[in-house]
Amino acid sequence: MLSIQNLHKAYSSQTVLDQVSLELPQGQVLAVLGRSGCGKTTLLKAVAGLFPTDAGSINWAGKSMGAVPPREREMVYLFQEPLLFPHLTVFENIAYGLRVRKEADAEVQQKVQQMLQELELQEHAQKKSSQLSGGQRQRVAFGRAIIFLPRVLLLDEPFASLDAHTRANMQTLFLRLARKYGITALFVTHDVKEALLVGDQFAYMAAGKLQLYTSREAFIEDPQTGVRDELAFWNTIDQKITYQP
Numbered sequence: 542m543l544s545i546q547n548l549h550k551a552y553s554s555q556t557v558l559d560q561v562s563l564e565l566p567q568g569q570v571l572a573v574l575g576r577s578g579c580g581k582t583t584l585l586k587a588v589a590g591l592f593p594t595d596a597g598s599i600n601w602a603g604k605s606m607g608a609v610p611p612r613e614r615e616m617v618y619l620f621q622e623p624l625l626f627p628h629l630t631v632f633e634n635i636a637y638g639l640r641v642r643k644e645a646d647a648e649v650q651q652k653v654q655q656m657l658q659e660l661e662l663q664e665h666a667q668k669k670s671s672q673l674s675g676g677q678r679q680r681v682a683f684g685r686a687i688i689f690l691p692r693v694l695l696l697d698e699p700f701a702s703l704d705a706h707t708r709a710n711m712q713t714l715f716l717r718l719a720r721k722y723g724i725t726a727l728f729v730t731h732d733v734k735e736a737l738l739v740g741d742q743f744a745y746m747a748a749g750k751l752q753l754y755t756s757r758e759a760f761i762e763d764p765q766t767g768v769r770d771e772l773a774f775w776n777t778i779d780q781k782i783t784y785q786p
């Protein structure tokens with residue numbers, strides 16, 4: 542269980558995280574919807590330990606993460622532009638975390654081959670990142686992050702720069718692997734449909750405050766999330782398309 546209590550962060554007079562609290566059971570995905578500048582990235586980076594907060598606590602399985610340095614938190618922050626090692630092949634990028642942990646070569650080979658298959662990247666295994674498309678790079682970053690089963694995946698609009706088709710493929714892939722590997726994730730997005738698709742639980746962030754919903758229906762029904770407006774818009778389009786005078 543990831544448990545966050547009353548997290549607070551301000552930059553001079555601007556409050557960016559305002560008493561943020563949440564509880565996320567292991568293996569669940571919390572979709573966090575919010576407009577630009579509401580504090581979503583700040584929340585993820587705070588959980589990853591990339592900067593200190595002013596107040597509040599972050600616990601994993603009852604253990605405080607407060608004094609745990611970022612690399613020991615086993616919480617991986619993934620953002621829009623995947624950061625891959627340019628000098629390494631796809632295979633070695635995915636293997637990186639296992640090599641750092643000094644896993645036996647036979648085990649690394651087996652795990653990476655399986656991950657390449659999951660990601661449908663087998664034929665690209667020996668390419669460098671500059672030889673990949675944006676969607677392929679994002680898949681490599683994703684595989685590299687989940688291969689050593691982090692405690693929490695922190696996804697910051699990970700598919701925002703991809704075209705609609707690739708994005709839909711990535712969402713499906715994320716869902717499949719999240720279920721298979723029991724991934725616990727905070728998934729930040731400004732896309733209503735994406736939030737509805739990937740989330741087991743739902744939250745909306747505005748001006749540093751995080752509102753949690755007890756159900757998908759409650760999330761859809763709250764006017765501030767804009768979900769109803771978007772669904773109504775797609776219904777209108779649908780009627781226009783099917784309208785026969």
Ligand SMILES: Nc1ncnc2c1ncn2[C@@H]1O[C@H](COP(=O)(O)OP(=O)(O)OP(=O)(O)O)[C@@H](O)[C@H]1O
Binds near residue numbers: 552576583584
């Ligand atoms: N290092 C910083 N110094 C001062 N203000 C900052 C700093 N980092 C972020 N902010 C401010 O905090 C607020 C929240 O930023 P944050 O990056 O968390 O937003 P966001 O919800 O992720 O936005 P977006 O969707 O555009 O990425 C913004 O108003 C931003 O200007």
